Amino acid sequence: MRHETTIPQKIYKVIIYVSCILLAILSIIPFYIMIVNATRGTYEIQSNAISLIPSKFLSSNYKVFEGKSFNPFVGFYNSFIISTGATVLSVYFSSLTAYALVAYNWKLRQAFFTFIMAVMMVPGQLLSVGFYQFMYRIGWTNSYLPLILPAIAAPMTVFFMRQYLIGTLSLDIVNSGRIDGAGEFHIFNRIILPIMKPAIATQAIFAFVASWNNYFMPSILLTNKSKYTMPIMISQLKGDIYKTEYGAVYLGLTLTVLPLFLVYFALSKYIIAGVALGGVKE
Amino acid sequence: MKRFLALLLASLLLMSLALTGCKKDDTKEGSNKTDDTQQPPKKVEEVAKEVEDDPSVKTLNIYAFTDEVPKMLQKYKELNPDFPYEINETIIATTDGLYQPALDQALAGGGADAPDIYVVEAAFVLKYCQGDAYQYAAPYADLGIDVDRLLEEAEIAPYTVEIGTNPDGKLVGLGYQATGGAFIYRRSLAKDTWGTDDPEVIKGKIGPGWDKFFEAAEELKAKGYAIVSGDGDIWHAVENSSDQGWVVDGKLTIDPKREEFLDLSKKLKDNGYHNDTQDWTDAWYADMKGVGEKPVFGFFGPAWLINYVMAGNSGGEKIGEGTYGDWAVCEPPVGFFWGGSWVLANKDTKIPKTVGKIIEWITLDYSENGLQYMWANGTFDPESGTKDTVASGAVMKISNGEIDFLNGQNMFDAFVPAGEFANGKNLTQYDETINGHFRGQVREYTAGNKTREQALADFKQLVADNLDVEVDLDN
Amino acid sequence: MRRKGVSYAKYGYIFSIPFVLAYIVFQLYPLLFTTIIGFTDFKGIGRTDFKFLEDIFANFKSVIKNPSFQKSLGNTVGMWIVNFIPQILLALLLTAWFTNNRRKIKGQGFFKVVFYMPNIITQATIAILFSTLFAYPTGPVNSLLQSLGFIDAPIYLLLNKTLARGIVSFIQFWMWYGYTMIIFISGVLGINPELFEAAEIDGATSRQAFFKITLPNLRTIMLFTLVTSLIGGLNMFDVPKLFQAGGPDSATLTAATFIYNQAFSGSYLYNRASAASLIMFVIISICSATLFLIMYDRDAAKLRKQERKLIKSLKKAEKETRRMGK
Incomplete structure (x- = not known):
């Protein structure tokens, strides 16, 4: 059992690396094409949508932004506030709700979980409609709140956190906290949250990406130019079918993706490094 | 996973409109709208x-x-x-x-x-x-x-x-x-085929009517040219020259001129009169530059097609570069707008x-x-801005539509009368959807995947499935 | 300090309050609205009234009988299965590779990051990219096939129904396997490392450890993946819509695209769209419930076990506190 470096093992290793590299290439190509297209002119793109060779239109594409009053920094700022707010609320309250579902034995627990599951199966869009109407009525258009606060109730994240907690939570830890005299809320914040780091990082990435790329609801709610998010700004570049500034659109898409990379790389260490479950070891 | 259905959202948003309204209980604005x-x-x-x-x-x-x-x-x-x-x-x-x-x-x-x-x-x-x-x-x-x-x-x-x-x-x-449309053609190919690039002569070669158009296609084919890039190019002309819209009195109606598009499209494909491209794809743009499979003689379109699409895709910026300057405009075989x-x-x-x-x-x-x-006269910049045809005939008369792209031809000479041929009587609010279904089925037919009857039957079924329009499915 | 045993149940309610409040405020009302519309004559915009239909299920009947809906349902399920099975298998395989402590794969941090990347781009961009790749008569795939000598003349690839469906499935597969892998990996990281250490001491091979420890402990996360993927898959919309608008010849028409077309392609049949949404909701619920039935038992058993442990330790703790209090 100890002699695992036999020849088939080596072949196996080669297979692993080859497939990983192939998959990696497959993942990177579209980004590469997108970035290359950001440097190409609209007509170059029209006559040849896919190219691997950069061109020289980067600055003229950027100039299109100015003509369309597209300010990427304003877009970044707005998108950042919304996405960060929504992500923090979503992971924190989902963890709390999941903890309530796993750690406590209460009468309506099963019913509540079933409710969350049912809610999750309704296409999320169905919910957003009346929500929009409601926001319109109470005058919350052109506000970030309707894009941030609903993240408190994120059924899919709760479901994930619950599944994760069931697999990992040992109530001994909770108890040791109680013996030390800590309050329930304190235990959650100080003991449970650190245990959940990998799950939180995972869901934070997903939540951030979803919020960052979200286009429809912001585009309807935020009609004031100074509040526009990145995806809204890009849609302004599209205009109608015969006048799309493709080069600028790709540049906009590239700029939009960059912050996502940063967030992803920052959070991915929790996924990659395999942060040990601090609380478990006694 | 939360981003799928962005568009469905849109539909639901509209539903919410109704909820605001339903409280008013105003029954006379009733259900037949x-x-x-x-x-x-x-x-x-x-x-x-x-x-x-x-x-x-x-x-x-x-x-x-x-x-x-x-x-x-x-x-x-x-x-x-x-x-x-x-x-x-x-x-x-x-x-x-x-x-x-x-x-x-x-x-x-x-x-x-x-x-x-x-x-x-x-x-x-x-x-x-x-x-x-x-x-x-x-x-x-x-x-x-x-x-x-x-x-x-x-x-x-x-x-x-x-x-x-x-x-x-x-x-x-x-x-x-x-947005009255004209036929925009390559001067060099016209000279090679008919010995002249004069719009007055060319308009008599390609029209009036589709029969003359296909005669011209045959002559061009003999020279190794395609008359258009794809069947999408003639679709706008077919659509807008028909007498009836898709829906008349709440009923799906297939105007004979639109039904004929099946045959026109098939004819183009079977005889190799086009490069079989689809509009708004790379291959279509390539034909504007003259680098497609066969040189393409012309495109159907209004003035904006020249300004926003063709000029930029011609592969040049002044006369002599690419196909820039090798174009002229003449009256189309049938009147249309786009x-x-x-x-x-x-x-x-x-x-x-x-x-x-x-x-x-x-x-x-x-x-x-x-x-x-x-x-x-050049949008807000008379020197370098694009020139476009406008709705007012009075303005057109005092404006100058000479552009280099057409080798100095005054494009308003062709586009202004084109506005007269256009009519707005055959539009319906369902056009975008029904056109999509129709052209999809035409494509199936011309590609040989379906018979003509089957394509028409499937088209009707699609309209019946997706719209609140009466469809006679039996014939 | 209290005489009675401590009851923590109330915290279950307290901690659930934010979720419930946010839900009721933002989402409950439209849900009810959509449900009601499905039973009414509500269609067309600018309408100010609607009434319940005499045949209350008329919309549902007309949707179920609609040939396009039937076709779309088949397409959706087919394209979901074809993308989901390879997706979950690949994600599991990668998880096994990347969480293997004995055979450290060099650059695995890089790979994990990169595999998730397709999920960052918007689906619209991807769908358009793929339709460009397969364009006719000139497109990268066609020119490649021609230069390799496989074909003499360009083929209208996108008119091939099987291929079109295959491409949609592939896009879904490719966009989501990284996501699924990350979820699995985070699940594995949540497994108590002592289990693996013990297995190693017992001399288990990597393969044995994966099948005996990793997989069983991934069960709850697997259930999550299955259910969410089912929901996402049966609501598949962006890619088929933007790839070829459900074409060619309705080959990639999905249920969600169908619903969209009902509501939005000209006739504003909100009532029929609502009914179709509800039908989809019922189908998804039944499928999810089945998955839960199959996989739930052990979760419940585990919870019960933990509870027993908790009660036991609570009693112990109480005794200790009492003792200390004395």
């Missing part, structure tokens, strides 16, 4: 009303799908330094199907954020002028515009008026562009006088200070 009759309304005589603005209003809201009209407003503000309003632009692209739901919500929602002016595109103009959403549009006369006099003096192309007239016979929308924007005003606007003035300046002012004169 969707079966809007497809008989275009007759324009009635109109008298301009005296109107005043509400002095407490400080902003003017505009909804548009490009920055074209918002920029005109900026220009208007620049030209009128005492213009007191702040312009609040909402621009939502049509590409993701989101403009209409947002506009509908804003119109229904009312209040201070509601649009004063809104812009709609040919693809959905009917809905806002004559169809389900016409009740929001203010008649121009109610904005203090002397409609009847100006229409006549400005010589506005009749089809834009037809489209912009609401079911009560009042004018609610007009465009600034004229695209365009219409400008509408909200009937609830608090500043009707100002809105009326702006709309008049954009759509009906035929003087050299009007928007249309600028538009026709």
Whole structure:
């Protein structure tokens, strides 16, 4: 059992690396094409949508932004506030709700979980409609709140956190906290949250990406130019079918993706490094 | 996973409109609204009303799908330094199907954020002028515009008026562009085939009518040329030259001229008269540069096709480079129009006088200070801006449409009469959807995947499945 | 300090309050609205009234009988299965590779990051990219096939129904396997490392450890993946819509695209769209419930076990506190 470096093992290793590299290439190509297209002119793109060779239109594409009053920094700022707010609320309250579902034995627990599951199966869009109407009525258009606060109730994240907690939570830890005299809320914040780091990082990435790329609801709610998010700004570049500034659109898409990379790389260490479950070891 | 269905959202958003409404319990605006009759309304005589603005209003809201009209407003503000309003632009692209739901919500929602002016595109103009959403549009006369006099003096192309007239016979929308289409062809290929590139001669070679067009296709084929790039090129001409729209009195109607498109498309493909491209794809653009499989003789399109699409894709920027300068325009085998924007005003606007003035300046002012004169003579930049055909015939007469792309030909000579052939009588609010289904089935037929009968039957079934339109499935 | 045994149940309610409040405020009302519309004559925009239909299920009947709906349902399920099975298998395989402590794969941090990347781009961009790749008569795939000598003349690839469906499935597969892998990996990281250490001491091979420890402990996360993927898959919309608008010849028409077309392609049949949404909701619920039934038992058993442990330790703790209090 100890002699695992036999020849088939080596072949196996080669297979692993080859497939990983192939998959990696497959993942990177579209980004590469997108970035290359950001440097190409609209007509170059029209006559040849896919190219691997950069061109020289980067600055003229950027100039299109100015003509369309597209300010990427304003877009970044707005998108950042919304996405960060929504992500923090979503992971924190989902963890709390999941903890309530796993750690406590209460009468309506099963019913509540079933409710969350049912809610999750309704296409999320169905919910957003009346929500929009409601926001319109109470005058919350052109506000970030309707894009941030609903993240408190994120059924899919709760479901994930619950599944994760069931697999990992040992109530001994909770108890040791109680013996030390800590309050329930304190235990959650100080003991449970650190245990959940990998799950939180995972869901934070997903939540951030979803919020960052979200286009429809912001585009309807935020009609004031100074509040526009990145995806809204890009849609302004599209205009109608015969006048799309493709080069600028790709540049906009590239700029939009960059912050996502940063967030992803920052959070991915929790996924990659395999942060040990601090609380478990006694 | 939360992002799928972004578009469904849009549909649901519209539903929510109804909920706001359903509380009012107003039964007389009843259930037959969707079966809007497809008989275009007759324009009635109109008298301009005296109107005043509400002095407490400080902003003017505009909804548009490009920055074209918002920029005109900026220009208007620049030209009128005492213009007191702040312009609040909402621009939502049509590409993701989101403009209409947002506009509908804003119109229904009312209040201070509601649009004063809104812009709609040919693809959905009917809905806002004559169809389900016409009740929001203010008649121009109610904005203090002397409609009847100006229409006549400005010589506005009749089809834009037809489209912009609401079911009560009042004018609610007009465009600034004229999008009558012509045939845009390669001079060098014409010379090689017929020994001349004179538009007067060429128009007699390719038309009138599809029979002559196919004769020309045969002659071009003998020289190794394709007459058009793909069947999409003739579709716009076929669609707009038909006598009836897709839906007549709530019933699906296949006009014989549109049904003939099946045969025309098949003929093009079987005889190799085209490069079998689809519009708006790489291969289509390549044919403008002359680098496709076979050199392509011509394209069907309005002036904007030259400005926004062909010039940039010709592979050059001055005469002699690429195909730049190797083009000319002549009368098409059948008259048609393609695209365009219409400008509408909200009937609830608090500043009707100002809105009326702006709309008049954009759509009906035929003087050299009007928007249309600028538009026709280089947009806002007479030196390097693009020239476009405009709705006012009076403006066209005093404008110069000579452009290098056409080797100095005055394009207005061909495009202005083209506006006369166009008609707005065969449009319906279902066109975008039904065209999509029809062309999909035509493609199946020409590719040999289906018989003609099967393609037609499947087309009818698709319309029946997806729309609230009566379909006779049995024949 | 209290005489009675401590009851923590109330915290279950307290901690659930934010979720419930946010839900009721933002989402409950439209849900009810959509449900009601499905039973009414509500269609067309600008309508100010609607009434319940005499045949209350008329919309549902007309949707179920609609040939396009039937076709779309088949397409949706087919394209979901074809993308989901390879997706979950690949994600599991990668998880096994990347969480293997004995055979450290060099650069695995890089790979994990990169595999998730397709999920960052918007689906619209991807769909358009793929339709360009397969374009006719000139497109990268066609020119490649021609230059390799496989075909003499360009083929209208996108008119091939099987291929079109295959491409949609592939896009879904490719966009989501990284996501699924990350979820699995985070699940594995949540497994008590002592289990693996013990297995190693017992001399288990990597393969044995994966099948005996990793997989069983991934059960709850697997359930999550299955259910969410089912929901996402049956609501598949962006890619088929933007790839070829449900074409060619309705080959990639999905249920969600169908619903969209009902509501939005000209006739504003909100009532039928609502009914179709509800039908989809019922189908998804039944499928999810089945998955839960199959996989739930052990979760419940585990919870019960933990509870027993908790009660036991609570009693112990109480005794200790009492003792200390004395």
